[in-house]
Amino acid sequence: MKVLVLTKPFGDAPPQQLADHLAQAGADGADLLVRDGHTVTPDTVGRIAETTRALRGNGLDLGMVSTDLTTADGEAERVIGHCAEAGATLLRLGFYRYDARIEHAAAVDRARRDLAGLAELAARHGVRLVLALHHGTLHPSAAHAARLLTGLDGIHVHPDPGNQAKEGSEHWRLTLDVIGGPGRVGCVGVKNAVWEPEARPGEWTCVWQPLADGGVVPWHTILPGLDALGYTGPLSLHVHYPTDDPFTAVRRDVAHLRGLLLEAGRGASADGTTN
Template structure:
């Protein structure tokens, strides 16, 4: 098993700082965030993130991405892409970039739910139609992934058509698992789609291609009775609802020995302390008994 960090969770560092710091801490790899983002006065996870590479002009910075990664002695656990499956031109570009870098695999985003604002304004479209459309797009994505010799990954993510292992399997079933696969994301399953870990991992079978680890907890907002509401908040790996040690037991039970990428969006600890502590914690979970 190898450990990496998704740079969505390292907003304060430049690419050079992220690679050098993670390598010095002993991480095996890095998962670069690639997307066009909004500027921000202060660096944040989703806007103004300093260790994000822009999708616009990506081809011009591939040599720099490769140089920064190799200079630190890190491997790619994959590419953290944000290109939607219905944007075929940019899917083609990011698949080609993944192949050029030798990164092996890249996340391709599925369609959001009709009631979700993840893709901008909610569309109001029926889930069945969205799912069928996404499946059509991924049949094309699988063919293009095969052409480029890489694997396109579907992430289990709330407010999308693939929030659970069952839905992701249904989306990809019949497509070549050498060129499409699933990112099992423990923290996202706390928010939506939460199927029991071992069962979900078993269900995915050959489509289990990658693992993201973060944690979350539900918090009650002020108010009582009809005014009371709950929202999820990202937490430390130890502090959320998901049982991380039990999860690693499930991964071992299915024989998973691939990449585990951490995307910790908690802020209790300073960034460098947070990443170092996460690596120590995860390594403690895979020590021989």
């Protein structure tokens, strides 16, 4: 399992500086975020190739490109095309947000049509798509994602237990069983969170936590379980919590993840319990 780092903490760092940061932090590659205010934006997608060269010069891969794409429009054509030209063949789609004011079945039908269009576009370019399990969307869990992706075999799932903690939790093995096993997983998001009390008595909120500090997601059982099931795809480490020193935060969490992976390699059963 290769360790990618979502590039969000580094903002608009130039490609070479970004590549240097990731290499020094101990990553295997980048999960490149394409968004305004970052190294590559929707208007500068030509920079994907430049970023790929910088990463490779540091011995790293462009393991995945994360986007906000939700429709097969001109922007999607440009982004996916540049990914294909740069050899970046795994792309994370945007989020289909849940809105209680919109009739649910209609929202699902529209999302499915948009996903089908994106799947067709990506197939023409030889790019694989993944849909992340994300709070506040029509796909916060495996079951909801499976409903959206029925018949769309070209789109894989991006489980993210940290995101899923925002709306409760779901056993990691159940997630894989529902979506069809590790072969349907394109990437696994890695982060952690904790529940903290609000100022108002009796109310709690789920906030991001450094991976190295633990949290509600049991990575010490998830990673051995993934290994036992034969998952060999990428892990994408996310540093979403506030920090004054993104580089140090990323380096610390990468080192912690490496330690967890070493422990996972010592053997585990498919339900995540150590042998």
